[in-house]
Amino acid sequence: MSAALRASLLWSGVALVVLLVAIAAIAYGAVPLDARAVVHAIGGRGDPVTVAIVRTLRLPRAVLALLVGAGLGMAGAALQGALRNALAEPYLLGVSGGAAVGAVAAVALGATGAFVLPLASFAGATLAIAVALLVARASGGRADPRVLLMAGVIVGAFANAAIMVLLSNAPPNAIRNALWWMMGSVGDAGWLTVGWLAVYVALGGALLLWFARDIDILALGEESAAALGVDAARSSRSIFLIAALLSAATVAAAGLVGFVGLVVPHLVRSLGVRRHRPLIAGAALVGAGLVVAADLVARLARPPAELPLGAVTALLGVPFFLLQLRRLS
Amino acid sequence: MIDFDRVVIRYPRASAAAIDTVTLAAPRGAVTAVVGPNGSGKSTLVRALLRLLPLSSGRIAIDGADLAQLERRTVAQRIAVVAQRESLVFPLPVWEYVALGRHPHEGPWAAAPSRTDATVASALDRAEIGALAHRSTDELSGGEWQRVRIARALAQGGEALVLDEPTTFLDIAHEMAMFELLARLAHEGMAVLLVSHQLNLVARFADTMILLHRGHVAAAGTPADVMRASVLESVYEWPLVVTRDPAIGAPALLPLRNRGPRSPFQTP
Numbered sequence: 001m002s003a004a005l006r007a008s009l010l011w012s013g014v015a016l017v018v019l020l021v022a023i024a025a026i027a028y029g030a031v032p033l034d035a036r037a038v039v040h041a042i043g044g045r046g047d048p049v050t051v052a053i054v055r056t057l058r059l060p061r062a063v064l065a066l067l068v069g070a071g072l073g074m075a076g077a078a079l080q081g082a083l084r085n086a087l088a089e090p091y092l093l094g095v096s097g098g099a100a101v102g103a104v105a106a107v108a109l110g111a112t113g114a115f116v117l118p119l120a121s122f123a124g125a126t127l128a129i130a131v132a133l134l135v136a137r138a139s140g141g142r143a144d145p146r147v148l149l150m151a152g153v154i155v156g157a158f159a160n161a162a163i164m165v166l167l168s169n170a171p172p173n174a175i176r177n178a179l180w181w182m183m184g185s186v187g188d189a190g191w192l193t194v195g196w197l198a199v200y201v202a203l204g205g206a207l208l209l210w211f212a213r214d215i216d217i218l219a220l221g222e223e224s225a226a227a228l229g230v231d232a233a234r235s236s237r238s239i240f241l242i243a244a245l246l247s248a249a250t251v252a253a254a255g256l257v258g259f260v261g262l263v264v265p266h267l268v269r270s271l272g273v274r275r276h277r278p279l280i281a282g283a284a285l286v287g288a289g290l291v292v293a294a295d296l297v298a299r300l301a302r303p304p305a306e307l308p309l310g311a312v313t314a315l316l317g318v319p320f321f322l323l324q325l326r327r328l329s
Numbered sequence: 330m331i332d333f334d335r336v337v338i339r340y341p342r343a344s345a346a347a348i349d350t351v352t353l354a355a356p357r358g359a360v361t362a363v364v365g366p367n368g369s370g371k372s373t374l375v376r377a378l379l380r381l382l383p384l385s386s387g388r389i390a391i392d393g394a395d396l397a398q399l400e401r402r403t404v405a406q407r408i409a410v411v412a413q414r415e416s417l418v419f420p421l422p423v424w425e426y427v428a429l430g431r432h433p434h435e436g437p438w439a440a441a442p443s444r445t446d447a448t449v450a451s452a453l454d455r456a457e458i459g460a461l462a463h464r465s466t467d468e469l470s471g472g473e474w475q476r477v478r479i480a481r482a483l484a485q486g487g488e489a490l491v492l493d494e495p496t497t498f499l500d501i502a503h504e505m506a507m508f509e510l511l512a513r514l515a516h517e518g519m520a521v522l523l524v525s526h527q528l529n530l531v532a533r534f535a536d537t538m539i540l541l542h543r544g545h546v547a548a549a550g551t552p553a554d555v556m557r558a559s560v561l562e563s564v565y566e567w568p569l570v571v572t573r574d575p576a577i578g579a580p581a582l583l584p585l586r587n588r589g590p591r592s593p594f595q596t597p
Contacts, residue, residue: 084418210437217432219419223412226379228485229405229433274421275441 010271011282018289022066025296026058030304064189064197065295065309066288068257069264071201071250073287075243076261077268077280078208081215082239085149086324089261090247093152093240096258097159098128099251104163104178108170117252125248128155129241148240184257184310186295197253204246205284211239212277219276257294257310259317260287266324330489330520331355331378331408336387338370338377338544346385347373349544354537355522357488360515362523362531364555365541366565371524372413373544375493379410405433409482413493413524420467423477427452430484448484455510456480471498479507489520496527508534532556533579540564556580 026042027033031053033041040046041054072090079088090096102124106116135151163182167175208215217230218239225232247261267290268282291309294316298307331354338348348370355361363371376382378389380401389396391404409430417426428442428449435442442449444462453459456476461469469477475498482490490511496504504527512534515521525531531538532552540548540555542564548555558571561582568585 081419086418213432213435213437213439213441216429220417220429221412221415222381223376223379223410224415226381226401227405227410227412227482228429229400229402231401269419274419274425277441 007278011285014271014282014285014289018066018285018292021289021293021296022062025062025065025292026054028296028299029053029058060191060194061186061189061295062292063194064186064254065292067194067197067201068186068250068254069260069287069289069291070284071197071204071246071287072257072260072291073264073268073283073285074201074205074208074280075247075250076263076287077265077276077283078211078215078239078243079261080265081219081276081279082236082243083149084219084221086266086327087262087321088149089259090243091256091258091261092149092156093244094128094132094155094159095125095152095244095247096251096256097156097163098131099125099248100182100256101128101159101162101166103181103252103255104166107174107178107181108166110174119252121252122245122248124159125244125251128152128159129244131155133237133240148236180308181255182310183308184255184313185306185308186254186291187306189254193253197249200246200249204242204249205280207242208239208246208280209277211235211242212275212280215239215276215280255310257291257313259313259321260291262324263313263317263320264290266320330357330392331491331522332390332393333374334388334390336374336377336389337385338373338382339385340382345544347544348377350387351541351544351546352387353539353546353549355489355491355520357520358515358518359536360511360521360523360534361537361539362525362535363539363541364525364528364531365547368543369541369564370544371541372493374541375410375412375491375524378408378491379412402433405485405487407487408489408491409485409487410491411478411482411493411495413497415478417466420465422462423458423464423466423469423480424449424453424462426466426477427480427484430481430486433485448486452480452484455483457506472500472503475499476503476507479510488518489522490514491522493524494526495523496525496530504530528556528561529574529581532581533574533577552580556582 023035023038026038027035033050037046037050038054041051042059044051076089080086099121102120103117106120132148132151132155135154136148139147167178214230214235217225217228218232218236222232264283264287265279267286268279273279273282294312295309298309298312301307333351333353336348336351337346339346363374365371373382377384391399391407424444428446431442431448453462456479458476458480461473461477475495479495496507499507508530511521511523535552538552538555539546547564548560556571558569562569568587570583570585571580572583574581
């Protein structure tokens with residue numbers, strides 16, 4: 001069997017699994033549906049109540065989960081390659097912290113409108129990126145990925161402190177909202193959120209795929225990248241920015257869903273993918289499947305209560321992180 | 330082809346210049362070797378050529394064109410550089426790693442070259458690593474990894490090859506094979522610029538030697554011009570004699586046991 005045939009069989013299989021998990025996620029709920037009814041309802045056929053449940057509640061939720069996973073998976077794959085760091089992921093770079101500060105500030109001020117929250121979190125994330133870049137530059141390590149990562153962690157720590165200050169005086173309800181959001185959820189998905197996130201994920205994903213060959217080269221290190229004609233400092237900054245904005249978009253749509261960006265690229269690599277173009281594309285697919293599955297687990301684990309999505313991914317991600325850490329040392 | 334013209338490089342906050350008014354030329358069809366003690370500025374020259382360090386003054390020219398004005402990709406199409414160190418965080422099969430050498434010639438949407446790509450296959454052959462093609466880069470010995478890196482530079486094509494300490498981890502046979510390969514490439518018309526500690530090997534293979542000392546050119550010319558005991562002793566600060574390679578008569582250096590009262594680690 002040729003390598004190309006094997007690869008296409010493998011990825012068809014992965015796509016099929018993601019599709020089945022997504023259908024299962026739509027079928028499961030307070031009103032259980034069977035798979036055939038789900039497929040019919042997506043097409044607008046069958047019982048009107050079922051169609052309404054599927055099209056206005058469960059389908060947007062599943063699609064949002066797919067998009068969040070795809071975005072985080074791609075961002076993680078790009079960051080790990082460009083930063084030459086197997087532990088890199090959007091959350092280690094201060095983006096989550098910045099986005100959280102923005103969102104919590106909006107919540108604390110009572111501005112929880114559909115447009116205000118994402119905008120505030122974008123603003124926070126962008127500010128965090130800018131600060132992380134400035135800190136890295138000030139320490140003279142503009143091209144050193146470790147300095148950048150460290151700067152991101154520092155910014156994240158600062159953001160945590162800022163959130164604590166913001167929440168110290170907030171009413172209990174606002175604190176509850178903020179906490180729920182900080183643990184990640186696709187529970188109140190709507191087509192509006194799905195729509196704008198889809199635009200960001202498609203755009204960010206396309207840009208990362210365009211940069212994928214450069215990421216292959218950046219993964220060789222600064223000197224080899226320079227030898228192959230890649231301006232390591234400039235390229236990695238662009239990739240960092242795209243990946244960060246991509247993850248900020250997912251954070252704005254569904255709160256903090258950690259560790260997806262860490263776990264997914266390693267899973268795709270374990271399937272034999274090395275180059276970053278197929279890696280990023282594969283990470284989109286596997287990430288999408290993983291977050292839909294995690295959301296399904298979040299709803300299945302303790303019904304009728306829902307676990308926070310970010311808690312489920314963290315329970316999965318932390319042992320994985322430790323495993324990677326052990327492999328590094 | 331590669332010309333350093335009165336290049337000065339000063340690291341921030343350093344008192345002395347790392348490279349002080351260095352002029353050298355690496356023409357096509359010749360092996361040009363930069364030698365010198367640790368810290369004499371050899372690798373700084375390579376980093377400057379990679380534009381990882383700004384020049385304080387002077388200029389580096391590629392066929393007369395100012396390097397700073399050229400597209401990085403264009404330069405990479407013409408000059409392949411094997412830097413001193415490189416480690417991969419995410420291992421690759423050897424042939425895929427070698428295929429990355431084609432990067433400067435490909436558009437961002439181009440398909441990755443296959444194992445059977447003519448340039449890749451020829452690079453694997455010339456570096457004599459065909460047998461390693463499907464091994465993973467994290468399973469190689471130091472010497473194998475070094476040859477794999479050379480293969481990537483060969484896949485890059487171009488008219489010049491710059492190498493920073495290419496034989497550090499190689500045993501005698503592989504080291505000799507490497508120098509023979511460099512000599513052959515130069516004979517075929519490439520400009521080969523080499524940074525090396527291996528004075529004796531360089532003296533047998535290089536057409537021109539440049540001896541660096543504390544950022545200055547201490548001596549330059551044919552191996553016979555540079556390999557003089559009086560020059561080398563003062564630069565390396567160690568007693569030595571220069572003899573002859575019995576086969577081809579190239580100058581060969583022989584460091585002496587220190588018999589004087591001075592400790593070997595004491596600088597004069």
